[in-house]
Amino acid sequence: MTNGFVPPPYPQDRLEDLRARAAQVTGGCVDTSIGTPIDPMPAVALRALADAGADATGYPPSVGTPALREAAAAWMERRVGSGVPPEQVIACVGTKEVVASLPRLLALRDPTRDTVLYPAVSYPTYEMGARLAGLRAVPVPVDEHWHLDIDRVPAADAQRALVLWLNEPANPSGASTPAGELAALVEWARRHGVIVASDECYAEFTYGADGAPALPVTALASGPPGVLVVHSLSKRSNMAGLRAGFLAGDGDLVQYLGEVRRHAGMIVPTPVQAAAAAALADDTHVDEQRERYRRRRAVAATALEGFGLVQAGGPSTFYLWLRSADGAGDGWAVAARLAERGLVVAPGELYGPDGVDFVRLSLTVSDERLELALDRLAAAPV
Secondary structure, eight states: OOOOOOOOOOOGGGGGHHHHHHHHHHOOEEESOOOEEEEEOOOHHHHHHHGGGGGGSOOOHHHHHHHHHHHHHHHHIIIOOOOGGGGGGEEEEEHHHHHHHHHHHHHOOOOOOOOEEEEEEOTTHHHHHHHHHTOOEEEEOTTTTBBBBBSSSOHHHHHEEEEEEEEOOOOOOOOOOOOHHEEEEEHHHHTTOEEEEEOOTTTGGOOOOOOOOOOOOOGGGGGTTEEEEEEETTTSSOOOOGOOEEEEHHHHHHHHHHHHHHHHHHOOOOOHHHHHHHHTTTOOOHHHHHHHHHHHHHHHHHHTTTTEEEOOOOOOOSSEEEEETOSSOOOHHHHHHHHHEEOOOOEEEGGOOOTTOEEEEOOOHHHHHHHHHHHHHHHHHO
């Protein structure tokens, strides 16, 4: 037997001991370690899902139905402020599969480059996608604001780079890169012949420092050449269980990826495409969800300060990026202390070694469960 690839433990599986400890607390475990939506799916999506079922006897187009591609293009222009024509949009089976498969597909197109650059503190699948493609995964350092410090990428890595992953706003830190800095990152990539892959799945949950909704930043503001953006309905519309998303940007790259994905059978079911198109056309339910997360963020941040934890990230997304106020204890120690009170969070080390002193708390729990968790912390202050 050859010494081939051995998958590492799945990050969330490493939390089972914490979950078992938290489950012993009266009222049970409140698990905020995973960003799994629990709030209602929009009625417009549910109606479209049901209505499309009877006509789902044939194969749907892999690139996406015209209705979905048009809805996605219109949504980007309306809500993000920059977009592309519908023919430069393709459907995805959620977006995790895109993140995991994109380096491999792009490496087939250009085998002269073998390196994927990604934020040093970030979603683990950026690194895993590179490894699954047999490519070099090279983390890009982040600064004190959790923004990429692209000047610290060695020239040799820049020359070998195939893809530069961005994440706006960022998971786990909740930070957003100022528009000018983001444009500079895109320009750096173009100058070095690197494809920009920008994960913008949380664009609708961009907030300013005052907690008010803010206009998202997008790599497409610099134009589509050499740029791909990824969007998902999992969190925007609480449709994670349906696996619906899309990829958009550079016309040549999108056409290439659409053809390859068609050969690979990467197809979103017809009813799901219909539900996604309906959800993308409706902003009301998103505004309601955005307010839910704003309210939970404010309540949780205040209560956690009383437990000696402070928000160390940016104001966006539905995650709190926390550290001990006194700087003592790494993320696993903080997570263990919270588990003793029935609350499970994700240690920051799951998002890269530079996250070791932090934990991530997801606000994708009900108001009632969040209140229970915070009340238990208040009863046992630092």
